Amino acid sequence: MATSKLQALWNHPAGPKTIHFWAPTFKWGISIANIADFQKPPENISYLQQIAVTCTGMIWCRCSTVIIPARLWI
Numbered sequence: 486m487a488t489s490k491l492q493a494l495w496n497h498p499a500g501p502k503t504i505h506f507w508a509p510t511f512k513w514g515i516s517i518a519n520i521a522d523f524q525k526p527p528e529n530i531s532y533l534q535q536i537a538v539t540c541t542g543m544i545w546c547r548c549s550t551v552i553i554p555a556r557l558w559i
Contacts, residue, residue: 510542 499505519538522530 487502515541 494500495502500509515534515538519534522534
């Protein structure tokens with residue numbers, strides 16, 4: 486049963502074989518790295534990373550309001 490669910494996920498139109506899966510995965514990676522910065526002293530925080538988080542956040546906010554997903558199931 487678990488094998489069939491994993492196979493269904495692997496073969497899904499928005500599954501791991503597409504950019505629709507990996508782009509948000511990498512965005513979450515950037516966000517998790519940003520949360521890890523909470524433990525650092527302020528003088529050690531990466532300003533370039535903060536700029537990257539801000540820019541990608543603005544891009545994702547814009548895309549989430551403009552892009553209308555196609556219907557995947559008929």
